[in-house]
Amino acid sequence: MPRPTLLRLLAAAILSIGLVAAAPGTSSPASAHAPKAKGTTNVLVVQLYWKGTTPTDTTDYMQQVITGPNAWYRTVSHGKYGITGAVTPPLAVKRLKCSVKNKWTSKMAHEATKAAAHAGYKPKHYGRLVVVVPCSMKKYDGWGQEPGHTVWLFNVPPAQPVVPPTKPAGTKETTSVTNVGPATFYKWTFTWPDGSYEWHTAGTLNVNPIGRPVHEMGHNLGLDHAHLLKCTKNGVAVSFGGHCKTIEYGDPYDTMSSTVVAGSFSAYRLLKLHWLDGTAKKVKKHKGTFTLSPLEGAGGVKTLEIKGHKRTYWVEFRTNQGVDAPFDPAQLGVLVRYTKPGSRATWLVDAMPGSSRAWDLDNHVYGLTDADQSELLPGHTLTTPEGIKITTVAQAGGSATVQVTRPGHHKKHHHHKKHHHKH
Structure with a gap:
């Protein structure tokens, strides 16, 4: 990479x-x-x-x-x-x-x-x-x-x-x-x-x-289709907030979109089809650190399920394995999508907003589009509208370490109740 x-x-x-x-x-x-x-x-x-x-x-x-x-x-x-x-x-x-x-x-x-x-x-x-x-x-x-x-x-x-x-x-x-x-x-x-x-x-x-x-x-x-959530705030691309729109065929990683590479269905879809039974981890605690295995690899936790307000977030790790082999490695890594109640569609969150490169037609060199680079890079944090923080702590070919922190997480303080003794 x-x-x-x-x-x-x-x-x-x-x-x-x-x-x-x-x-x-x-x-x-x-x-x-x-x-x-x-x-x-x-x-x-x-x-x-x-x-x-x-x-x-x-x-x-x-x-x-x-x-x-x-x-x-x-x-x-x-x-x-x-x-x-x-x-x-x-x-x-x-x-x-x-x-x-x-x-x-x-x-x-x-x-x-x-x-x-x-x-x-x-x-x-x-x-x-x-x-x-x-x-x-x-x-x-x-x-x-x-x-x-x-x-x-x-x-x-x-x-x-x-x-x-x-x-x-x-x-x-x-x-x-x-x-x-x-x-x-x-x-x-x-x-x-x-x-x-x-x-x-x-x-x-x-x-x-x-x-x-x-x-x-x-x-x-x-x-249903694999969408992309595309947001801008004051003319600047952002992951959430400002003016957002759905790009119906915008998820470049999932074949339920309109893609150049016939990549794997996302983890959410694989779970719905019962092809990933037992590999999802529901994140219920206020804070936790988890290890994800490659979606197309064998064994391990393949996705994190994080309940938000009227949304459920799904975190997965993609590498050049299986049907994902033809992807450029620069496109792959930790991906975040969400689903809504009552819908079979998914929305890919652009965790690298504004990452597109300029096109140089004279030299036949093209930049990765913004959608093509939506992964959550190591050391970066994505904060959802609910205040949930998703951080890629580290990643290597065999796994990715992801930390999830819900709003309101804080250190426990021990309060000592005063006892008053009558004299």
């Missing part, structure tokens, strides 16, 4: 995800109840093309909509959950309006189910339906029933070849390769003599078809 005194740079990521969304209450041939997040879900991927047009057979590629998310889910659930299934060849249906309104998504699901049954498949034998629709949406790449059993993927492109970046003059190059199921993630780091560096990442199957299906299937499991 680069020293905090050095300029930390990265190049634009090669891959990106378009907006993805939930479709609460969308009617479909499947039940709207969330599937159990354990064992194996049988998935039927139905490729559609409009009658009168020429289909593109991407069956081998679309098979990775199953194998890729299966590897991802098996990794983050520590083997508790995965998917299997089948992919149909392109099936012709009458042209439908490309819309995410319930009327049209229901028709897409109905036509896909009917076409699959006509082709010899038995849709009722599958626990999830993925409809691959041959049209483009302006705002959405995918749509998922929340909760439910149906996913719609719009205009899935073919896999793009990975092109290594050009090595800047005067830099030292280091590379790494990480495999997650059928996906291969590449990372290039170019370091200048002064310690600043430029970071590039790419994946053969990072976003398509892993990130989008994982996100939409997350909606099927009852998960």
Whole structure:
């Protein structure tokens, strides 16, 4: 990890995800109840093309909509959950309006189910339906029933070849390769003599078809979006206070957002899915110091649960392990999110407000955005609106030490009651 005194740079990521969304209450041939997040879900991927047009057979590629998310889910659930299934060849249906309104998504699901049954498949034998629709949406790449059993993927492109970046003059190059199921993630780091560096990442199957299906299937499991809380006070970025707004897809660490790297679900979501049972520590005392293990590692305490006023805070520690391996280490560390009663969404708190770097298009070097650097650095304290202080005392590759202090904590004073004796 680069020293905090050095300029930390990265190049634009090669891959990106378009907006993805939930479709609460969308009617479909499947039940709207969330599937159990354990064992194996049988998935039927139905490729559609409009009658009168020429289909593109991407069956081998679309098979990775199953194998890729299966590897991802098996990794983050520590083997508790995965998917299997089948992919149909392109099936012709009458042209439908490309819309995410319930009327049209229901028709897409109905036509896909009917076409699959006509082709010899038995849709009722599958626990999830993925409809691959041959049209483009302006705002959405995918749509998922929340909760439910149906996913719609719009205009899935073919896999793009990975092109290594050009090595800047005067830099030292280091590379790494990480495999997650059928996906291969590449990372290039170019370091200048002064310690600043430029970071590039790419994946053969990072976003398509892993990130989008994982996100939409997350909606099927009852998960909502991963937001970012962005606040400014007198024109200065702050963690809390002043004018705040929610950035719906703003959490760069959680695949339930819109991210370049298909990172792990946050600890709160993993707990909701019962994939982290027994690894959460409820902070009830006025003051305490705790050791967190990496979210994607094995064993240990993975998150702190801190009750606040109308909010619950969740503290986790992220490192380059598992599906988080492609992240720039400068982005990772102790993260703080909160949840609200009655909502399935999460809000990432920017513990490094105003940390964005300037863009230098001429040199193809880009600064980490403010959201990309939201970790709570060692020696820093985040104070919540309730006055709860969360401090990263120290962190190393294997653990992070976090101290939590609630307002009103003070040293105990012993009062000696005076006794008056009658004479």
